[in-house]
Amino acid sequence: xxxxxxxxxxxxxxxxxxxxxxxxxxxxxxxxxxxxxxxxxxxxxxxxxxxxxxxxxxxxxxxxxxxxxxxxxxxxxxxxxxxxxxxxxxxxxxxxxxxxxxxxxxxxxxxxxxxxxxxxxxxxxxxxxxxxxxxxxxxxxxxxxxxxxxxxxxxxxxxxxxxxxxxxxxxxxxxxxxxxxxxxxxxxxxxxxxxxxxxxxxxxxxxxxxxxxxxxxxxxxxxxxxxxxxxxxxxxxxxxxxxxxxxxxxxxxxxxxxxxxxxxxxxxxxxxxxxxxxxxxxxxxxxxxxxxxxxxxxxxxxxxxxxxxxxxxxxxxxxxxxxxxxxxxxxxxxxxxxxxxxxxxxxxxxxxxxxxxxxxxxxxxxxxxxxxxxxxxxxxxxxxxxxxxxxxxxxxxxxxxxxxxxxxxxxxxxxxxxxxxxxxxxxxxxxxxxxxxxxxxxxxxxxxxxxx
Amino acid sequence: xxxxxxxxxxxxxxxxxxxxxxxxxxxxxxxxxxxxxxxxxxxxxxxxxxxxxxxxxxxxxxxxxxxxxxxxxxxxxxxxxxxxxxxxxxxxxxxxxxxxxxxxxxxxxxxxxxxxxxxxxxxxxxxxxxxxxxxxxxxxxxxxxxxxxxxxxxxxxxxxxxxxxxxxxxxxxxxxxxxxxxxxxxxxxxxxxxxxxxxxxxxxxxxxxxxxxxxxxxxxxxxxxxxxxxxxxxxxxxxxxxxxxxxxxxxxxxxxxxxxxxxxxxxxxxxxxxxxxxxxxxxxxxxxxxxxxxxxxxxxxxxxxxxxxxxxxxxxx
Numbered sequence: 172x173x174x175x176x177x178x179x180x181x182x183x184x185x186x187x188x189x190x191x192x193x194x195x196x197x198x199x200x201x202x203x204x205x206x207x208x209x210x211x212x213x214x215x216x217x218x219x220x221x222x223x224x225x226x227x228x229x230x231x232x233x234x235x236x237x238x239x240x241x242x243x244x245x246x247x248x249x250x251x252x253x254x255x256x257x258x259x260x261x262x263x264x265x266x267x268x269x270x271x272x273x274x275x276x277x278x279x280x281x282x283x284x285x286x287x288x289x290x291x292x293x294x295x296x297x298x299x300x301x302x303x304x305x306x307x308x309x310x311x312x313x314x315x316x317x318x319x320x321x322x323x324x325x326x327x328x329x330x331x332x333x334x335x336x337x338x339x340x341x342x343x344x345x346x347x348x349x350x351x352x353x354x355x356x357x358x359x360x361x362x363x364x365x366x367x368x369x370x371x372x373x374x375x376x377x378x379x380x381x382x383x384x385x386x387x388x389x390x391x392x393x394x395x396x397x398x399x400x401x402x403x404x405x406x407x408x409x410x411x412x413x414x415x416x417x418x419x420x421x422x423x424x425x426x427x428x429x430x431x432x433x434x435x436x437x438x439x440x441x442x443x444x445x446x447x448x449x450x451x452x453x454x455x456x457x458x459x460x461x462x463x464x465x466x467x468x469x470x471x472x473x474x475x476x477x478x479x480x481x482x483x484x485x486x487x488x489x490x491x492x493x494x495x496x497x498x499x500x501x502x503x504x505x506x507x508x509x510x511x512x513x514x515x516x517x518x519x520x521x522x523x524x525x526x527x528x529x530x531x532x533x534x535x536x537x538x539x540x541x542x543x544x545x546x547x548x549x550x551x552x553x554x555x556x557x558x559x560x561x562x563x564x565x566x567x568x569x570x571x572x573x574x575x576x577x578x579x580x581x582x583x584x585x586x587x588x589x590x591x592x593x594x595x596x597x598x599x600x601x602x603x604x605x606x607x608x609x610x611x612x613x614x615x616x617x618x619x620x621x622x623x
Numbered sequence: 624x625x626x627x628x629x630x631x632x633x634x635x636x637x638x639x640x641x642x643x644x645x646x647x648x649x650x651x652x653x654x655x656x657x658x659x660x661x662x663x664x665x666x667x668x669x670x671x672x673x674x675x676x677x678x679x680x681x682x683x684x685x686x687x688x689x690x691x692x693x694x695x696x697x698x699x700x701x702x703x704x705x706x707x708x709x710x711x712x713x714x715x716x717x718x719x720x721x722x723x724x725x726x727x728x729x730x731x732x733x734x735x736x737x738x739x740x741x742x743x744x745x746x747x748x749x750x751x752x753x754x755x756x757x758x759x760x761x762x763x764x765x766x767x768x769x770x771x772x773x774x775x776x777x778x779x780x781x782x783x784x785x786x787x788x789x790x791x792x793x794x795x796x797x798x799x800x801x802x803x804x805x806x807x808x809x810x811x812x813x814x815x816x817x818x819x820x821x822x823x824x825x826x827x828x829x830x831x832x833x834x835x836x837x838x839x840x841x842x843x844x845x846x847x848x849x850x851x852x853x854x855x856x857x858x859x860x861x862x863x864x865x866x867x868x869x870x871x872x873x874x875x876x877x878x879x880x881x882x883x884x885x886x887x888x889x890x891x892x893x894x895x896x897x898x899x900x901x902x903x904x905x906x907x908x909x910x911x912x913x914x915x916x917x918x919x920x921x922x923x924x925x926x927x928x929x930x931x932x933x934x935x936x937x938x939x940x
Contacts, residue, residue, distance in 0.1 A: 252905045255691040274692065280697030374906070421883060431802040432784065434888055575693045582907045595890045606716070611709060 172240070202266075202511035204237045205519055208257060208347040209269035210250045211242035212473065213440035214464040217536035218269060222324040224531075225523040232522075236515060239573065241265060246436055249378035251578075258283040261442040263511035266516040267523075269311040272307040272501050273378070277319045279310035284505040286314035290517045294541075296525060304541040308503045318524050321538025323385055323459045324497040324564040327351075333453040334481075337361035343483050346490045348391075348417055349452070355426040358453045366446060367426045369455040372418055374587040375436045380588055381581040382498055382571065383457055388414035391487035394622040396580070397572035403619040404572075404580065413488060415591045415598035422592035423461065428452075430593050444471040447480070459561035463537035466555075469588045473550025477556050484564060499567040501541070539565070577615050583608040637781035647854070678921065685915035691908035699911065706915035715891055715899065716916075722894040723875065723923070726810060731874035734814035736867060739821025743829055744851070746822075757821070767820030773883035776812035777801070780884065805885040805893035813879055817873065821866055864935035871927045875920060896920045 207226075211219040219242050223524070226238040229531040243253050251274060257263040258278075270278065278284050291297050295303075300319065304448035308317030335341045345351050353366035371384040389396060395563060396408025397403075405411075421427040432438060445466045448471060455461075462480075465473035484495035504520045506513065522528065526544050533540045534554045540546035571577055586608070587601040591605050596604070610618050630883040685706055689699030708714050742761065746754045764772060779785045787797035800808045832855055838849050847906070856863070878897040881887065887894035887902065896916055904913025 248906055252691065255696070255908065261773070277693040280694040281692045283692070283696070374888070374902075431799055434802075434886070436886065577911075578692065579907065581778070586907060589888070590890050593889045595892075 185263060191274070198385065202515075203235055204239050205265045205266040205510070205515050206239045206264075206507075207519065208241040208243060208265035210247070210252070211244050212246060213437065214443055214469065215536075216470055217463055217468065217532065220468070220535065221528070221532045225519070225528060228528075229519055229522055232284055233515070233518065238519065245376055246377070247379060253374050255281075258507065258509070261509045264438065265487060265507045267362045267519050268507055270317050270503050270505040271378070272317065272319070273501055273571050273577060273581075275308055275503060276311050276573060277578055278505070279312070279314075279316045280575055282508055284316050285510070285513065286312075286316055287318065287506060287517065287520075288314050290521070291315055291318075292510075294521055296521070299526070299544050301541070301544040303542060306573075307541075308499055308505075317505040318511060318520055319503050319538065319541045320524060320529070321533045322483070322501035322541050322565075323539055324499050324561045324568050325387055325458050326455065326485055326497060326561065326564060327454055327456050327482060328461060328482050329454040330447070330450055330452070331481045332479065333358060333361075333365065333450060338455070342481055345483060346494060347486050348388075348488050350486060352420060352424075352426065355454065357419070359426060360616055364450045364451075366428050367454065368421055369427055369442055369446070369452055369457075370418065370421055370519040371433070371434075371439065371456070372585075372592045373430075373434045373436055374424065374582075374585045376439065378581060379405070379439060381584045382500060384418070384567070385414055385584050385588055386498050386571070387456055387485050387496065388417050389490075390498060391485065391492075393488075393491065397574065397577075398619050398623070399572070400623070401602060401619050401621070403617050404576075404609050404613050405613070405620065405622050406609055407602070407620045408619045410488075411605070412598045412602045415469055415587060415601055418588055419591045419594075419598055420483065423594050429434060432588070433592065448473045448476070450479070459557065459564075460537040462555060462557055466535070466537070468535045471513070475586055482557055482560050487510055493567045495564075495567050497564040498567040499565065499570055501538075576602055579612050580609055641933045648786075653725050671716045681914055681918050681921065683754070684911060685918045687911045689910045691905070693908075695911075702911070706912050709912065710915055715894070718891060719824060719894050719896050719899045720923075723920075724805065724838065725806060725894050726813070726877075727871060727874050727927075729812040730813035731870040732773055732809065732867065733816065735817040735821045735874075736863075737868075738814065738818045738865065740825045740863075742822045743825035745827065745906075747829055758819075758826075761819045761822055762886060763819075764816050767816070769816075770883065771813070773880045776808070776815070777884050780812070782807045801885050802889055805889065809881050809884055809893055812884060813874060813877060815881065816904060824866045825859065825870075828859040832858050843927070860935055864931050867935075868928050868931045871931070872924050873929075875924050896923070 178559055204365075209218050209222055209233065215447055217255075219240075222240055222242075226240060230236060231240055238353075241257075243250050245253055250289060251271070254265075254268060254270075255278075258281075264283075266318060268284070270284065275284070279286075286327040304319045304322065305315060307319050307322070308315050310316045329343055331341045331343075332353060337354070339354045339357055339363070343354065345354065351368065358365055358367040370387075371380040373380055376384070385394065389410055392408075392410030395405055395406035398405055422430050422433065427433065428438070429604045432456055435441070442452065442455055442457070443461055447455060448465070462476060463469050464471050465476040467474075485497060487494055487496050488595055504522065506516045524542075526542065529542050530545045530548060530551055532538065534551060537555060537557075539552055539558070545551055546562070571581075583605050587596075587605045590604070591598055591601045606618075684702060686701060687699045688695050688702045688705070690696050742757065746757060753769040761933070767775065777784075781787075782799040782801070786800065798804065836858070837850055840854050845853065876897060877899065878893070880908055881893055881895060881898055882901070885893045887898040891899075897920065900913045900916035900920065901918060902913075903909045
């Protein structure tokens with residue numbers, strides 16, 4: 172008898188263990204809780220403020236509903252990873268998520284987010300979103316997966332006083348890469364303790380390095396990353412090597428931060444919260460949103476920022492084309508595919524991005540407004556003296572390839588940047604490694620050597 | 624030791640060689656053995672579920688093209704050994720293997736085991752106060768959780784960290800250790816963190832060496848070094864084998880320490896296999912590819928284990 176008891180107990184134990192493994196997500200039909208996942212890291216706390224405010228409004232308007240905020244405190248790249256991992260399980264998948272426009276297509280294909288077309292059809296506010304803004308949230312199948320919160324452009328922020336002291340004419344209007352290198356050298360000669368020019372680079376900064384750094388250079392050459400006519404990725408281009416060459420000139424020429432400073436995971440926070448306000452850095456290639464850090468609502472209020480800092484458009488390599496260039500991206504709100512209450516999730520999204528809430532977010536986070544009514548509101552235009560400059564750059568801006576493979580290829584760009592900035596490879600060698608990697612990702616047939 | 628634990632062969636007791644028991648006896652015994660092993664079932668199930676399960680799932684995962692995002696996140700395909708083919712063609716891979724082996728040999732085999740054994744031997748002849756002080760200091764690093772130890776090491780080797788501040792007192796301008804000598808820094812950190820474990824194992828083993836044998840050797844005129852290599856080392860051979868295996872497996876899987884200190888950089892200069900696997904799987908979203916690297920790591924660990932077991936023959940006395 173005893174041994175049967177023992178057996179029964181053993182069997183029970185294993186059943187319990189197995190049951191424990193399968194009992195994951197909770198059941199319940201219409202969930203009364205919606206989970207909202209977004210990024211909160213370093214200087215970027217505006218989204219957190221915004222979501223907290225919308226949570227209050229939403230809960231007040233919908234009795235019985237609870238909004239569970241899930242701020243993810245991680246570097247941008249880790250944010251994408253954490254979000255993807257959350258999306259894999261029903262128990263953790265968010266109902267609403269803060270989604271980068273360049274991730275929309277691949278996440279739609281991964282089945283992480285839902286098309287919003289049915290909801291948008293009945294949404295009056297959608298008229299306020301111009302066609303190109305709508306495109307930003309579209310998937311490969313043409314359906315809308317994300318509602319844009321704002322967009323951005325990129326340019327060079329510079330310290331007027333430091334440049335003037337170094338003998339550079341202010342307002343500074345560089346017309347070629349050489350102008351930048353010249354100004355940087357002048358700053359270096361004026362005071363060797365200053366960091367002349369910052370360009371994000373390396374794997375740690377991931378998309379920031381690829382977009383704010385590399386693609387701001389490449390888009391000013393005669394070459395492109397992706398040939399949209401042939402629908403093929405460009406390899407072996409001169410522009411790619413030249414862009415890496417510029418990164419090498421800055422880092423190996425000691426015109427930027429030291430490579431170890433630039434590879435620090437927190438350099439992005441350091442640049443905008445310390446180096447610029449403390450006048451340790453003369454020029455920084457960065458986004459239109461940077462001034463949000465210095466507003467009263469930001470993490471590092473700096474009332475004098477507008478007197479100290481100037482902005483200059485990024486020149487093309489030799490002044491070709493329009494003579495200036497920029498890159499644009501932006502973020503959206505998207506609905507999680509594993510949501511148990513899609514209607515509630517949509518209500519939250521549409522509330523968070525109505526006129527009033529978009530206005531307050533775009534001002535606080537220094538976003539270029541996408542909603543027409545917000546973009547033309549005097550309250551918005553007057554709130555930040557750089558808005559006019561950055562909005563005007565939209566005329567010569569570029570977008571990242573709207574393509575599901577982009578995210579992987581962007582990673583390879585940061586690998587090439589890091590090996591060049593640390594001097595481990597020459598620009599030519601790094602470009603060759605990149606070409607091989609691209610062929611590995613998209614297949615030899617989907618690459619071309621022609622940029623147009 | 625094994626021969627003491629293993630019960631005397633039971634077969635010979637009930638059945639004389641050549642068989643010939645009552646008919647049905649064999650069957651009954653087999654059934655009895657089966658029933659008696661039933662209580663082991665839960666343990667076997669648990670082992671299969673939690674130890675063998677992940678190995679199989681890792682092996683399978685490495686044969687697919689599953690990723691964190693994009694179409695292959697929703698529907699991954701079985702791609703055979705393609706991940707391995709790409710891995711062996713990847714220039715980062717041989718470098719990463721080399722760095723892993725350098726890290727392993729320098730920090731685990733030479734560092735932790737060598738220093739651990741030396742400390743244990745020296746402490747045998749030290750007085751109680753010294754012994755207490757040294758073991759407290761050494762064990763402190765072992766008591767720290769890995770992430771805390773990693774931050775401590777980061778603060779020590781950082782450009783403006785403790786080490787360079789101390790060097791500065793003597794007027795020496797230290798290099799940026801984490802950037803200029805990343806492998807050196809993480810190897811030292813791992814030695815610092817892991818030596819206590821080896822020291823404790825060897826102290827226990829040395830206490831088991833009967834003093835009369837060493838004394839007899841001393842009477843025969845063997846020098847200190849000879850007594851150590853000819854008497855002590857062979858007698859603690861089994862502990863050496865076990866300890867080598869444990870520290871090797873531990874060191875092969877070190878991730879947080881390197882990740883916090885250098886992030887695998889600069890470039891790929893301190894990217895050991897666990898960091899490469901992390902980078903591919905979670906930074907670049909290539910889960911299948913990252914799992915392939917993890918599987919290789921598993922194989923490397925298994926190879927080392929087999930080597931230690933064979934080379935040091937712990938079971939023969």
